[in-house]
Amino acid sequence: xxxxxxxxxxxxxxxxxxxxxxxxxxxxxxxxxxxxxxxxxxxxxxxxxxxxxxxxxxxxxxxxxxxxxxxxxxxxxxxxxxxxxxxxxxxxxxxxxxxxxxxxxxxxxxxxxxxxxxxxxxxxxxxxxxxxxxxxxxxxxxxxxxxxxxxxxxxxxxxxxxxxxxxxxxxxxxxxxxxxxxxxxxxxxxxxxxxxxxxxxxxxxxxxxxxxxxxxxxxxxxxxxxxxxxxxxxxxxxxxxxxxxxxxxxxxxxxxxxxxxxxxxxxxxxxxxxxxxxxxxxxxxxxxxxxxxxxxxxxxxxxxxxxxxxxxxxxxxxxxxxxxxxxxxxxxxxxxxxxxxxxxxxxxxxxxxxxxxxxxxxxxxxxxxxxxxxxxxxxxxxxxxxxxxxxxxxxxxxxxxxxxxxxxxxxxxxxxxxxxxxxxxxxxxxxxxxxxxxxxxxxxxxxxxxxxxxxxxxxxxxxxxxxxxxxxxxxxxxx
Amino acid sequence: xxxxxxxxxxxxxxxxxxxxxxxxxxxxxxxxxxxxxxxxxxxxxxxxxxxxxxxxxxxxxxxxxxxxxxxxxxxxxxxxxxxxxxxxxxxxxxxxxxxxxxxxxxxxxxxxxxxxxxxxxxxxxxxxxxxxxxxxxxxxxxxxxxxxxxxxxxxxxxxxxxxxxxxxxxxxxxxxxxxxxxxxxxxxxxxxxxxxxxxxxxxxxxxxxxxxxxxxxxxxxxxxxxxxxxxxxxxxxxxxxxxxxxxxxxxxxxxxxxxxxxxxxxxxxxxxxxxxxxxxxxxxxxxxxxxxxxxxxxxxxxxxxxxxxxxxxxxxxxxxxxxxxxxxxxxxxxxxxxxxxxxxxxxxxxxxxxxxxxxxxxxxxxxxxxxxxxxxxxxxxxxxxxxxxxxxxxxxxxxxxxxxxxxxxxxxxxxxxxxxxxxxxxxxxxxxxxxxxxxxxxxxxxxxxxxxxxxxxxxxxxxxxxxxxxxxxxxxxxxxxxxxx
Numbered sequence: 001x002x003x004x005x006x007x008x009x010x011x012x013x014x015x016x017x018x019x020x021x022x023x024x025x026x027x028x029x030x031x032x033x034x035x036x037x038x039x040x041x042x043x044x045x046x047x048x049x050x051x052x053x054x055x056x057x058x059x060x061x062x063x064x065x066x067x068x069x070x071x072x073x074x075x076x077x078x079x080x081x082x083x084x085x086x087x088x089x090x091x092x093x094x095x096x097x098x099x100x101x102x103x104x105x106x107x108x109x110x111x112x113x114x115x116x117x118x119x120x121x122x123x124x125x126x127x128x129x130x131x132x133x134x135x136x137x138x139x140x141x142x143x144x145x146x147x148x149x150x151x152x153x154x155x156x157x158x159x160x161x162x163x164x165x166x167x168x169x170x171x172x173x174x175x176x177x178x179x180x181x182x183x184x185x186x187x188x189x190x191x192x193x194x195x196x197x198x199x200x201x202x203x204x205x206x207x208x209x210x211x212x213x214x215x216x217x218x219x220x221x222x223x224x225x226x227x228x229x230x231x232x233x234x235x236x237x238x239x240x241x242x243x244x245x246x247x248x249x250x251x252x253x254x255x256x257x258x259x260x261x262x263x264x265x266x267x268x269x270x271x272x273x274x275x276x277x278x279x280x281x282x283x284x285x286x287x288x289x290x291x292x293x294x295x296x297x298x299x300x301x302x303x304x305x306x307x308x309x310x311x312x313x314x315x316x317x318x319x320x321x322x323x324x325x326x327x328x329x330x331x332x333x334x335x336x337x338x339x340x341x342x343x344x345x346x347x348x349x350x351x352x353x354x355x356x357x358x359x360x361x362x363x364x365x366x367x368x369x370x371x372x373x374x375x376x377x378x379x380x381x382x383x384x385x386x387x388x389x390x391x392x393x394x395x396x397x398x399x400x401x402x403x404x405x406x407x408x409x410x411x412x413x414x415x416x417x418x419x420x421x422x423x424x425x426x427x428x429x430x431x432x433x434x435x436x437x438x439x440x441x442x443x444x445x446x447x448x449x450x451x452x453x454x455x456x457x458x459x460x461x462x463x464x465x466x467x468x469x470x471x472x473x474x475x476x477x478x479x
Numbered sequence: 480x481x482x483x484x485x486x487x488x489x490x491x492x493x494x495x496x497x498x499x500x501x502x503x504x505x506x507x508x509x510x511x512x513x514x515x516x517x518x519x520x521x522x523x524x525x526x527x528x529x530x531x532x533x534x535x536x537x538x539x540x541x542x543x544x545x546x547x548x549x550x551x552x553x554x555x556x557x558x559x560x561x562x563x564x565x566x567x568x569x570x571x572x573x574x575x576x577x578x579x580x581x582x583x584x585x586x587x588x589x590x591x592x593x594x595x596x597x598x599x600x601x602x603x604x605x606x607x608x609x610x611x612x613x614x615x616x617x618x619x620x621x622x623x624x625x626x627x628x629x630x631x632x633x634x635x636x637x638x639x640x641x642x643x644x645x646x647x648x649x650x651x652x653x654x655x656x657x658x659x660x661x662x663x664x665x666x667x668x669x670x671x672x673x674x675x676x677x678x679x680x681x682x683x684x685x686x687x688x689x690x691x692x693x694x695x696x697x698x699x700x701x702x703x704x705x706x707x708x709x710x711x712x713x714x715x716x717x718x719x720x721x722x723x724x725x726x727x728x729x730x731x732x733x734x735x736x737x738x739x740x741x742x743x744x745x746x747x748x749x750x751x752x753x754x755x756x757x758x759x760x761x762x763x764x765x766x767x768x769x770x771x772x773x774x775x776x777x778x779x780x781x782x783x784x785x786x787x788x789x790x791x792x793x794x795x796x797x798x799x800x801x802x803x804x805x806x807x808x809x810x811x812x813x814x815x816x817x818x819x820x821x822x823x824x825x826x827x828x829x830x831x832x833x834x835x836x837x838x839x840x841x842x843x844x845x846x847x848x849x850x851x852x853x854x855x856x857x858x859x860x861x862x863x864x865x866x867x868x869x870x871x872x873x874x875x876x877x878x879x880x881x882x883x884x885x886x887x888x889x890x891x892x893x894x895x896x897x898x899x900x901x902x903x904x905x906x907x908x909x910x911x912x913x914x915x916x917x918x919x920x921x922x923x924x925x926x927x928x929x930x931x932x933x934x935x936x937x938x939x940x941x942x943x944x945x946x947x948x949x950x951x952x953x954x955x956x957x958x959x960x961x962x963x964x
Contacts, residue, residue, distance in 0.1 A: 039577055042804050044557070044575065044576065044804075045557060045563075045570070045678040045799065046556075046557040046575075046579055046675065046676040046679070047675075048674065048675050048710060048711050048712070048713075049712070050709065050711075080795050082798060082820055083816070084801075088798065088799050089799050090795050266845050268795075268844060268845070268848075269843075270791060270848075270852060273681070273682040273683035273713075273792060274679075274682050274711075275713070276670075276713050278712075
């Protein structure tokens, strides 16, 4: 029997607001345990939640980016359960009226565009962190109360690669918006993936398993692929898939059982009585939407328009800082975007990685980079000179013009100068010319090299080569 | 008997301004009263803190009405550095790190907190007998309850220990004990005073409320307490007023309604005739008094609606009491977090509290929520809609605040009545709609007090106080202290 996998994904995104969702404690990562808390975070009797405006503004940005409908009145609800990482004994979330509903994300799978529906997005607060040692469990409340937005997809994905692309798209969006650092390895973006199989061609959904603990993008694909295989085998052997929560074990490269559905908790949801419904001000909504950063898919369109290929675009999009830098250079009128791309993504990226710098920490100025690329494009300098100039730009922050002046690089495409050099070289190397004419093609390279040496690297080697060829004729042809 | 604190805030203010007494002398006088308390009114004492605060008070100006005057607070107000238990064993030894907004506002107005008062455990109860320190007694008859849950605040105010005691009112927890103790019990509009730092019982109903011995004092206190608080999103940003102006100038509205069903159900003939005597006198004073037919089925719904909503909210609000971060640690040797929490909560809560938690949890379970919790919410909306209809034509609801003498402690039963009497729960109307509501003395019967209650439109707290002042003048019952001439 042939099966169709059906996948739905819930993503929790930690919002990097200055303070927590309902308290004034700062949001941070890696601070001393239990140093970033207030009375609220520890749930002392009598504390009350105060909604963080910044988190709401971030929420508005996310749901706008996900093409969702915004609920202009905010409601919050309590999700009740006992757990040591939940000091109040309930989490404040938006069970009944999420801030956003009915949106979608565009993903690209094997060059094809696909639209994945997003059912809803809601704001809530994170729990504390537990550390279990052999004889003791420790609680760190720093994370407790960090704002989260939970994004719930429709069950509209059907493969490991689609699931991975979906999560990647959400991660890109939240990082481009600047609302989250979206680091799966730190848990600032966490996914729960629901996977079920159904007979191909049928509508009814099969029994699903929920998969947790996916801390890299690659693990998503691996876990989903594994789970599809596991469930297919069960069904093919005449068995039934049980509703379970499973965990991806990176070492085993398998999903393993955490708990069966029968252990499910009744969360006894009800409206949070300490927060009266909040009517969002139109001006507040306007400001949130109009201060949104440009989204990756918008950049994709722009970059395709200037002639970059898919590979180049995707590489560039991996870091928003590079995209911004690139786009600014385009705005400054760079003549050849592909040359710009290769200098930025090969030479400059290599330099930054080697020196552990970000682009904004380096000396590099956009205007200078544009000048350099244009000089190369106009063949006014050769690529070797280009590399030299770039290295100095990166190290010292000087402009290409001043570096050219200092190093004495002249206008290399000056015909008379090149002719003079070529003349001198040919005069001094009669043996090489003879070799060339006898068919030794390596002689040409030698002659060009001599021309470069004589000109102290100033001339454009391809022009020099052209002129030498004009004078010495085709290889292996005796006169 | 205290020498000074048996007097009202305005009397003490006058004496302080005239330098007939110092804040420290008032504190010492209050301490004497506390030490002489024979009603089991107190939890933690803050004598040293109070003396220190009194010593730091300088000149008292004429417009500093509350400065230098002692007050008491129910033990469900978070008080920095003073043990606060809500009269529950689960919070024994808990010393808060912060003051409730109401406490800090009174402190900033110059008032001095001298002690915390007993209450029904976690404010759940109406008898004042369920706290971990045992029953609080009625000053007018030690065999009887003073009512709850703000029992210690009621008894200490009636005993003249301080002219102000903070309580909290979720169903009638200030206004009923006020009726039983011949004090003034005022529950302002929900949202008028910040609840930050009040241990929550049922936040959609919980209101900061308090006891004084006359209406003018109640108005001064509201002026000090009202206002938006950035720590409580449900606190209202409406402009606060000088509520004492309503009392001093006797500003009131003119249309008073009473419920026919309530009137018909009053069994105590002396109460009934006193009630009507008051209504007649109000007519003489130019008020229009109207008999109103509020739906009886909704009155009968008051009790179940209240129980479900308040228990549901309370089970969630008290889920933080798990013994992990504060409160007594678990005994035995629990192996898991479940065992740990269970051990703390089993030992920490009385059976009455557990019963409420079970009811609350049960009504929130997904298979019951629609039939219980959602229905209670709908009933609440109907109850409030009908009250708003009442207020479309009438300015005040006037009701007896209690309908029989306070019960004898030894006759109390913890069994749940299967046929609740709506008269016992009628003051809950004020909580369902968040209406301002005040109880003040109406009469004595065999030496035991009965109160009258006035409820008005939300945020018409001033007019409710103005009306109460009118009644206070009619009854002549003010500044009552048990045992004083």
